[in-house]
Amino acid sequence: MTATTTRPAADSGADQRKRQNPLTFLATFGGQNLSLVGALALVLVLFGVLNENYLTLDNMQVIAEAATITGLLAVVQTVVIICGGLDISVGSQAGVASVVSAMAFTGAGSNAFVGMAAAVGVGLLIGVLNGVIIVYGRVNPTIATLAGLAAYKGLAQLISNGRAQGYVLNNDVFVFLGRGKIAGLPVMVWILILTCVAVHLLLKYTDIGRNIYAIGGNDTAARLAGININKYLIAVYALIGTVAAVAGILLTARTGSGQPTSGSEGLELKAITAAALGGAALRGGKGGIGGTLLAVALLGALENGLTVQGINSFWQNVAQGALLVIAVVIQQRRSGERAVGLPT
Known part of the structure; x- marks a missing residue:
């Protein structure tokens, strides 16, 4: 009886200390997201002051459209990072899907649905292949997908002879995807929003999501609890391949042709940076779609602002690399892990 009566009191005291500590509150209820909101507001205000056209509705739509493809890849990158993996090949996967969608579209007599179905099928196949290599080949996910980055990029160049393929802007479906609007928002943005909502619900409110975390x-604990880890890993990489294919289709719709590398180059770095900035712990088990979406908006606003100001585009890569390092440093400090090479 003594243990029964004293334990709730101890728990209550711990809960009270948590409520009294604002840092604990922020860490639990969105400190990372609040930081991203503040950074996004700072970027918007800064470039808005520097250029009067930056905060116009038209430019905000340009930022949203440009960030859509990165956003789709960042969302699924978040899922695989939460699951303890990583996929460095998402940009190359999108490039393959872009080329396949345009070539299948042309080969099927300008049938957009055949082109999109072919791209999704190839994306799913690539995702499953990555998962099988990682699970049954026992290859580290970073190494496996780094190999995929080169292999799928080469594949896209081989099947396209290194040139843009097809022309899809004579088709109403592709024009609608790339340039249409619903309720004032670009269709591409709606696709990103729906994907974010679906993945968020999957992660937060289903057994599948809880098992991924x-x-x-x-x-080890997950395996002892009876979770089929191999099945989940293959399924997660299959999801990445499928969504990367959707991103490739949107890239085709936006540019008007299948792009083997142009438009998909560097997307993997943007996706990983957005996921890490959004709070996805690179060691796995932590992250969320809300933070990732805010990070995508921050990267898009920063990239557009630098472009509007006429700053050399190479500085965008410098900024992305710096943000990724900052995100990882913050994660390491919060986790309390010992710094490499330094005494405890």
């Missing part, structure tokens, strides 16, 4: 948090 469990695998990334402690794969």
Whole structure:
């Protein structure tokens, strides 16, 4: 009886200390997101002051459209990072899907649905292949997808002879995807929003999502709990391949042709940076779609602002690399892990 009566009191005291500590509150209820909101507001105000055209509705739509493809890849990158993996090949996958969608479209007599179905099928196949290599080949996800980055980029160049393929802007479906609007918002943005909502619901409110967090948090405990880790890993990489294919289709619709590398180059770095900035712990088990979406908006606003100001585009890569380092440093400090090479 003594243990029964004293334990709730101890728990209550711990809860009270948490409520009294504002840092604990922010860490639990969105400190990362609040930081991203503040950074986004700062970027918008800064470039808005520097250029009067930056905060116009038209430019905001340009930012949203440009960030859509990165956003789709960042969302699924967040899922695989939560699961304890990583996919460096998402940009190359989008490039393959872009070329396949345009070539299948042309080959099927300008049938947009055949082109899109072919791209999604190839994306799914690539995703499953990545998962099988990682699970049954016992290859580290970073190494496996780094190999995929080169291989799928080469594949896209081989099947396209290194040139843009097809022309899709004579088709109403592709024009609608790339340039249409619903309720004032570009269709591409709606696709990103719906994807974010679907993945958020999957992660937060289903057993599948809880198992993904469990695998990334402690794969040994997850295995002992009866979770089929191999099945989940293959399924997660299949999801990445499918969404990367959708991103490739939107790239085709936006540019008007299948792009083997142009438009998809560097997307993997943007996706990983957005996921890390959004709070996805690279060691797995932690992250969320809301933070990732805010990070995508921040990267898009920063990239557009630098472009509007006429700053050399190479500085955009410098900024992305710096933001990725900052995100990882923040994660390491919060986790309390010992710095490499330094005494405890």
